[in-house]
Amino acid sequence: MASKLISPMLSINLIFRSCSTGNGIKCFGFTYYPRFPDHKDPPYEPAKLFRVQRVKPVKGNPYWEKNILKMLGLIGKSSDIAIVKNIPENNARLWKIKHLVKITPITFPYGPPTEEDIGSTYLKENGELIVARKVKLDGSRLKASEEFENDQTKLDGETLRKDSRLKWLRAW
Template sequence: MLSSKLLKAATPFSFVQRNVHRRKFIWYNEGIQYPGFKYYPRRPDFQDPPYEPTKLFRVQRIRPMKGAPYWEKNILKEFKLDGKTSDYVVVKNIPENNHRLWKVKHMIKIDPITFPDGFPNENDSTYLQENGELRIVRHIGHIEERSKLLSEYKTATDKMDGDTLRRDSRSRWLTGWQ
């Protein structure tokens, strides 16, 4: 009996139950569900700005492959980015490609491709600028139109030939700012 009294007196805190538990926050209707994640806006009147996603990306490698893990090297080889760092590829904007690009995002630069001149036709010549703009090279037209413009250029009296340009440039060089 003495031992049970000593036990209760010696350990008074062992019988105190602490109510420590995880707080449960249940936010049912407060977030905006996107594919793959849920976004909780700062203000309740938040609206997404209208955005039209691009169809193509211009992807360029900016970091060397040396020292990267084999799975990142394999992804870059699949996209054919294992050559020089100045090379680029055009990639479709689909979830499978976006998932693979996300894994190597620290080694690449992604620019969305825009069409400021409109979509090209089958017989249009195009070139892709470094900022992702796809420009269309407009052709003059048929051979008859080209030959007509060439003959007009050759017979024009107000054009400056090479000798006149050299003389004019030299006189401007010698006189300086006027």
């Protein structure tokens, strides 16, 4: 039991030791101190867009937070949802109002939309942008369908119903 209580402190001490020795990895705007020296992060593709939804009321917040919400389009006659680009300027704004909004990365499970797909997309609450592609007609399939409908040897529905009824009534 005592070893479980001490182990978090040991890991914190190791992290502080690596911070004080300067073994950090310099990144844009911060220094990253990995737990283990040979630690490699898995490859990750960041989302290009965010779905930002206001979840707290605007009333009672300072004017600078209200200004950021207004810039993002989360205050006013429009809805409480905005689509925001994943760029450093917007990320800094979102960081300042993170307690007022819910941020969900937008993914494209069926590929990104094209100019033709503008009216046929749907953004789900979990951040999936569903693109309903238009069905393309194939001339050969259309011709085969017409031939099947106009075939004289094919039995139509009315004939099948009559034949089935007669077989039911006179089974022997």
